[in-house]
Amino acid sequence: MHVPDGFIDAPVSVAAGVAATAAVAVSLRGARRELDERTAPLAGLVAAFIFAVQMLNFPVAAGTSGHLLGGALAAILVGPCTGVLCVSVVLLMQGILFADGGLTALGVNILNMAVVTVLVSYAAFRLLLKVLPSGRRSVTVAAFAGALLSVPGAAVMFTLLYALGGTTDVPIGKVFTAMAGVHVLIGIGEALITAATVGAVIAVRPDLVHGARGLATPLKLRVGGELVDAPAAAPAAVPAAARSTRKLWLTGLATALVLAGFVSFYASSSPDGLEKVAADKGIDAKARAHAAADSPLADYSVKDVDDARLSGGLAGVIGVGATVAVGSGIFWAVRRRRAQDLTAASTAAPSAS
Template sequence: MHAPDGFIDAPISAAAGLLAAGAIAVSLRGARRELDDTSSPGAAGAGAERTAPLAGLVAAFIFAVQMLNFPVAAGTSGHLLGGALAAILVGPYTGVLCVSVVLLMQAVLFADGGLTALGVNITTMAITTTLVAYALFRGLVKVLPRTRRSVTAASFVAALVSVPASAVVFTLLFAVGGTTDVSLGKVAGAMVGVHVLIGLGEAVITALTVGAVVAVRPDLVHGARGLRQKLKLRVDGELVDAPDTGAEPVPAAARSPRRVWIAGLVTSLVLAGFVSFYASADPDGLEKVAADHGIDEKAEEHATADSPLADYGVKDVEDARLSGGLAGVIGVGVTVVAGTGVFWAVRRRRTEEEAEATSPAGTSV
């Protein structure tokens, strides 16, 4: 789904870049609240220690899983976009930043997605997927029973819908700024059709990941906050809600997320460094549609096509398995460091604002 340079003309690419920049600015402010992690009793003040590293890990995990193209049709593959997964795990604002960090790393280091098309890719793959998925997810969890299974099911549906929604937005951008004269009806049909299939893969990956984290640490899942089933008592053969004793749960801040972070990082390294070698080599949905319908006639070579990590391989390493594995491991490492750094900075800014608001100098007389 990474659009290269040349698919969309300069004015629309610039407009998409401005839209992406505005969305990132808004997300930076929203992420400060999400990373504060004050919804858990006793967690106030522990937000950066808990959520900044976890948000960085989510970005690294998305990077790793995006290397795993899976077949969806004859000669076509797909890969995770990640907006739904990020939004549900760490919140919609932080989710936009997570996917944006991944897209930036891919464009700069791996020549995947054009530099002038970065705004287009952030708009379609980060903003659209995150907003559509989280809005649908929140709507579903409001009407479904508040159980862990409901969170997983809502994650599946939200992820499924977010992928064709991204394809629709790309088609709209191409309709107003495409550089080739092709039938928009055919392009729209092909894009939505193949990305519905890719959405199924996205939905499975998202539901499995969210379900796994919810099963062991629901307090670390933004979309599962407040999820707590009441204790049931059997009275005269019937199950009824136990009376509220007012007892407070164990503060989530006292439960270290270190094991989850280590497990997630190891999983990401294994996926990117080893499993990625077995990913489908077929073009992804956008590449296939572009080739079949002539969208790629004016595609431009990437500005960093000769970089040491271009095309997810380490330059001058002859063994393909080793080259790809090393590139994947480097990508995960760089992404987790960059992502964690961004989220630490965002959280630190929030702390400084709170300190200024409560200091005597900032108090009105």
Template sequence: MHVPDGFINAPVSAACGVVAAGAVAVSLRGARRELDEKTAPLAGLVAAFIFAVQMLNFPVAAGTSGHLLGGALAVILVGPYTGVLCVSVVLLMQGVLFADGGLTALGVNITDMAVVTTVVAYLVFRGLVKVLPRGRRSVTVSAFVASLLSVPAAAVAFTLIYSLGGTTDVSIGKVATAMIGVHVLIGIGEAAITALTVGAVIAVRPDLVHGARGLTTPLKLRVGGELVDAPAATPSPAAARSPRKVWAIGLVTSLVLAGFVSFYASADPDGLEKVAHDKGIDKKAEEHASSDSPLADYGVKDITNSRLSGGLAGVIGVGVTVVAGTGVFWVLRRRRTASEAGPAAVPETEKV
């Protein structure tokens, strides 16, 4: 659903840019409260994994494909604020390095794919885990439903943005019907990927899943005829372990998906591209400002072998994204640590 340059006019693109900048600013502050010594490195990995899986277009209808948006996955694994930042990092890398998603439309893409998907997914997810029985299965089911609904929500958001700033005269009703229809199908694929990923992480390290925190029912003891909370249990060995093994497995998986599996992804246009072509809203699409990038269109320039070119571009993309994402989240984590230390971190000799 990457919106290219020329789909949305300058005033609305600028307005979306302001919304996106505000959302990122709020998320930078909020992420400092979400990140700890475990989630900081994993957040960068989540961004890289989303980048990798977005290269795996899957067929959803005749001549149409879809790919993961990633907002729901990010918000469940690392939290709402950090989730917005994860998807924003991916969109920035894709726009600047791979000519995927217009640079003047970056605000539109962040608003639609990073903000709308995470907000909708978070609200649905939190609502479901409150009413469903506590447990890991409830987290996975909630992740599936939240992901499923977040994708058509993004399609609705794009339609609203296009109704305000579309550069072609097309019936908004037809655009809405086509966009929502195809993205409901894409949402099913997104939901399956998200639920499988969240379920896999919960199975080995539930302590690393942000959406699974606080879902364990406290043990009650009867004392003097009254029920009281049992003393907190000693953290399990799994919770005490470093997340390095999970991080390494996740990184290798991302590299394999982007470097090898992506070659077998569907070549059909994605939902937005298909609707844009069929309804004529791509008539004023502009050439990407980074079209001459060495990695444009997910291929390495001057490498003629398509398998090698695409695979190498995918590996580079995963590497750049994990470095950029991890760097951002480590900085936020260090700032949180510094702010929590406060004056106590200053030696007594310097306080005098």
């Protein structure tokens, strides 16, 4: 659903950019509360994993494909504010390095693919967790539902932006029907990928899944015929092996590199949902060439490497490396700022008293 330059006019693109900038600023502040010494390194990995999986277009209908958006996955694994930042980093890397998604449309893409997907999916996820039985399976089910809803939510946001600033004269009813229809199908793929990934992580390290925190229910004792909460036990010491995230980080990075460097060669070559709708309805009549169209990595291939498999694989590996490096740097800085805030608060407390 990467919107290229020229689909949305300048005023609406600027307004979307302002809204996206505000959302990223709020997310940077919120991420300080979500990230700790264990989850901060994983946030950069989540961004790299989303980048890799977005290269794996899957067929959804005749002549149409879809790919992961990633907002639901990121929000559930590392938190909604951090999730917005993860997807924003991916979109920035794709736009600058790979000419995927217009640079003037970056705000539109962040609003659609990062902000809306996170808000819709995480709201649905939390709502479902309140009504489902407490447990890991419920987290996976809620993740599936949240991801399923997030993709049509992003399609609706694009339709709204197109209604406000579309550069072609296409009836908005036709745009909405086409976008909603195909992206409901893409949402099923999004939901399956999200649920499978969340389920895999929660099976081995539930303590690292943001959406799974607080799952433990208090032990009940029957006293005088009534159930009462048992006294809280002293927290057990956590083994160093359980605290470490190195094994999970290395496994996740290796998986992302394999997906981007090898599996991506077998992805569907059909246009994705937005590309197909744009071509069928004439939305792309005024699309402009990407400013980075001559980039050495444009279109996810390495310039001057003739072998298509090698060229695409190298581009994918470079993209994963760049995304994990930039993302990890950002999240390390956010985590360091939180540590500084906590230190300042602790030193100021005695003097305040």
